[in-house]
Amino acid sequence: MEESDTSRHFLRQWIDADVAAGRTGGKVVTRFPPEPNGYIHIGHAKAVCVDFGMAALFGGECHLRLDDTNPAKESDEYAENIKNDIRWLGFEWSGEGDSGEPGFYNASNMFDQMYAIAEELIRRGQAYCCNLGQEEWKEYRGVPDKPGRASPSRDTSPERNLEIFHDMRDGKYADGEWCLRAKIDMSSPNIHFRDPVLYRIRHVSHYHLGDRWCVYPMYDFAHPIEDALEGVTHSM
Secondary structure, eight states, rough: OOOGGGSSHHHHHHHHHHHTTTTTTTTTEEEEESSSSSSHHHHOOOOOOOHHHHHHHOOOEEEEEEEEOOOOOHHHHHHHHHHHHHHHOOOOOOOOOEEEEEEEEGGGOOOOOHHHHHHHHHHTTTTTEOOOOOOHHHHOBTTTOEEEEEOOOTTHHHHHHHHHHHHTTTTTTOEEEEEEEEEEEOOOGGGGSSEEEEEEEHHHHBBTTTTTTTTEEHHHHHHHHHOOOOOOOOOO
């Protein structure tokens, strides 16, 4: 008896449609992207089974990517335990990889590409450096039913913004002194679209890269870039 389309859960229907339409380039690629800032729990285990299971079902590959963009909370201990627990669940990552191990990626290995993308956004006038403190920013951001106000730095020239951004990278400013924001819409009813932070300064040694960087990308900026660089076709 053949399985009907309606008996397949929505994830399988979604991937089936993408494969049939030729959107995957002939290969389904998923990923499990935990942050190495703690041990995995039952919610992670569910995601592991979905991500690895869907890849296996379609003869594709599932990457293990450590989203290590916050140096203050991450460690090798958590990274190794995540690997061990996934293997205990019966799965193995596959694919090219960027850390000397097939299918294994560190987001931090993509920091050069992310930084270059941020520079390009600045050149296009789509991102700017802002030195408002957190409490000041709350006042400028406003509330969902009332438009916010533009940061005094919002219309700084791209050339000057690049200078500040490079100085941020070179360690010339303290934590919280400057950040890089996306220039989106300060009147958006979705408060998260009101010029969110893309990069912040963190003078903390990174467990994987040491002291190479003192500016770090925010999760919402880094995550889709990582997926694109890895060739991920389906994020679940």
